[in-house]
Amino acid sequence: MNSPTAVAIARAVNARESSAAEQAGAMAERIAECDGAVGAYLAVTNELAREHAERVDARIAAGERLPLAGVPLAIKDNMCVTGTPTTAASKILANWIAPYTATAVQRLLDAGAIPLGKTNLDEFAMGSSCENSALGRTANPWDLGRVPGGSSGGSVAAVAAGEATVALGSDTGGSIREPAAFCGVVGFKPTYGRVSRYGLIAFASSLDQIGPIATTVADAALVYEVMAGPDPMDATTVDRAVEPVSGTLRDDLRGVRIGIVTEFGLGDLEPDVRAVYERAYADLEKLGAELVEVRLPTAEFGVATYYLIAPAECSSNLARFDGMRYGLRVERPDVGATYEATRAAGFGDEVKRRILIGTYALSSGYYDAYYVRAQKARTLIAADFAKAFAACDAIACPAASSPAFEFNAKADPVSMYLMDYYTIPMSLAGLPSLSVPCGYVTPAGGRSPLPLGLELSAPLFAERALLGIAHAYERGTRHAELRAIPELPRAAGVR
Numbered sequence: 001m002n003s004p005t006a007v008a009i010a011r012a013v014n015a016r017e018s019s020a021a022e023q024a025g026a027m028a029e030r031i032a033e034c035d036g037a038v039g040a041y042l043a044v045t046n047e048l049a050r051e052h053a054e055r056v057d058a059r060i061a062a063g064e065r066l067p068l069a070g071v072p073l074a075i076k077d078n079m080c081v082t083g084t085p086t087t088a089a090s091k092i093l094a095n096w097i098a099p100y101t102a103t104a105v106q107r108l109l110d111a112g113a114i115p116l117g118k119t120n121l122d123e124f125a126m127g128s129s130c131e132n133s134a135l136g137r138t139a140n141p142w143d144l145g146r147v148p149g150g151s152s153g154g155s156v157a158a159v160a161a162g163e164a165t166v167a168l169g170s171d172t173g174g175s176i177r178e179p180a181a182f183c184g185v186v187g188f189k190p191t192y193g194r195v196s197r198y199g200l201i202a203f204a205s206s207l208d209q210i211g212p213i214a215t216t217v218a219d220a221a222l223v224y225e226v227m228a229g230p231d232p233m234d235a236t237t238v239d240r241a242v243e244p245v246s247g248t249l250r251d252d253l254r255g256v257r258i259g260i261v262t263e264f265g266l267g268d269l270e271p272d273v274r275a276v277y278e279r280a281y282a283d284l285e286k287l288g289a290e291l292v293e294v295r296l297p298t299a300e301f302g303v304a305t306y307y308l309i310a311p312a313e314c315s316s317n318l319a320r321f322d323g324m325r326y327g328l329r330v331e332r333p334d335v336g337a338t339y340e341a342t343r344a345a346g347f348g349d350e351v352k353r354r355i356l357i358g359t360y361a362l363s364s365g366y367y368d369a370y371y372v373r374a375q376k377a378r379t380l381i382a383a384d385f386a387k388a389f390a391a392c393d394a395i396a397c398p399a400a401s402s403p404a405f406e407f408n409a410k411a412d413p414v415s416m417y418l419m420d421y422y423t424i425p426m427s428l429a430g431l432p433s434l435s436v437p438c439g440y441v442t443p444a445g446g447r448s449p450l451p452l453g454l455e456l457s458a459p460l461f462a463e464r465a466l467l468g469i470a471h472a473y474e475r476g477t478r479h480a481e482l483r484a485i486p487e488l489p490r491a492a493g494v495r
């Protein structure tokens with residue numbers, strides 16, 4: 001996996017040493033070669049990629065300079081792109097064609113990115129392994145018998161397998177960071193409100209956030225910088241200037257205070273996993289950071305809180321899929337029966353489970369006992385972070401408690417929910433948070449090493465500081481460069 005970075009591609013295309021057409025062509029070949037084995041894409045949009053590449057090359061020829069000139073981009077299939085199927089990996093939207101393009105995607109395309117296709121996800125972004133997709137199976141490129149993580153599993157697998165240079169994911173409770181950790185790439189969730197959600201199919205609106213997936217922190221920073229900033233089409237975007245980040249990322253951690261969370265002690269982790277994180281903390285220190293102990297006493301309630309708030313919001317957001325306006329319709333003699341039959345046939349088990357939990361938590365008899373209490377807990381969790389950040393510039397912890405697991409290993413929904421133990425508290429507090437590769441473990445009897453991710457989180461709107469710290473860590477440790485994914489089976493055909 002030594003494909004060129006987005007920074008290198010944009011530089012070369014702007015300098016006319018390469019062209020967008022050449023980049024698009026090379027990626028189309030790579031996808032044809034290995035996506036049969038990986039299954040990252042639900043749809044490959046070669047024609048669209050070619051059109052965009054031609055346009056980018058014409059703009060460059062006319063003397064324009066584009067920050068993402070010719071950079072191949074994969075897009076999670078819960079983001080709208082005009083004229084392409086946008087399914088959220090659900091049967092209910094299997095044949096829906098988006099009539100407009102999400103703001104975040106549009107900004108990247110305007111900056112010269114090449115849209116390669118739409119990637120697989122857990123249905124409506126609900127899940128942590130991609131196994132909840134109704135439309136395809138994505139494998140972890142490091143070990144094809146394991147999940148890529150989720151819900152942005154397709155986007156992350158595409159970048160890890162070299163089938164995209166960068167990708168967009170969405171993160172509600174961990175869906176960029178956990179899969180990035182599982183596949184050994186960088187996954188970054190910006191502060192809630194930094195990136196427009198216009199054109200992102202809503203799951204839990206107070207948590208959903210689009211973010212970049214890349215092989216390096218610098219690439220993630222570049223994509224973030226281009227797409228962040230206020231959008232009149234999304235009233236929850238924050239009207240606050242986006243500081244330039246690319247080109248300003250630091251290389252050492254002198255003077256940086258990193259918080260290590262007492263409540264996230266490493267004692268419960270498997271010994272080999274624990275050793276990787278102990279080493280990661282020691283590396284932060286070696287690079288000049290001061291490690292300080294911080295407390296997040298309410299973080300342990302994160303998962304319980306999230307699994308009331310997220311389902312509550314999803315039960316409301318998914319009410320629009322009624323067979324009348326979008327996608328699937330299962331026709332019955334009257335309208336009520338049509339709604340029921342459509343939703344029964346169109347939604348998968350996990351989505352139905354969330355709608356039931358959410359509807360229950362919002363019902364009049366239980367609203368105060370569940371939903372209101374969860375909102376109060378959310379406020380306490382955010383307050384804990386604010387207190388912790390008085391003593392540190394960023395918090396470091398594992399992105400997930402284990403490396404990627406095998407398919408069907410987590411049949412019990414709660415064991416799957418716990419995969420986001422370390423990512424959900426930051427989501428509830430709206431914080432910028434990312435996962436950066438921090439080492440590898442080889443599971444017993446396992447064929448190949450599996451990557452682990454270090455999660456770094458910062459105060460609201462401190463993206464620049466956060467990316468700088470992650471960059472210094474990445475540079476100082478070079479984990480992502482020192483390992484390569486095993487050779488993938490070739491020419492297995494594109495789905």
Ligand code: GLN
Pocket residue numbers: 125126127128150151170171172173174175176203310417420
């Ligand atoms: N795994 C979590 C869930 O299932 C988070 C998903 C996400 O961030 N979209 O809800």
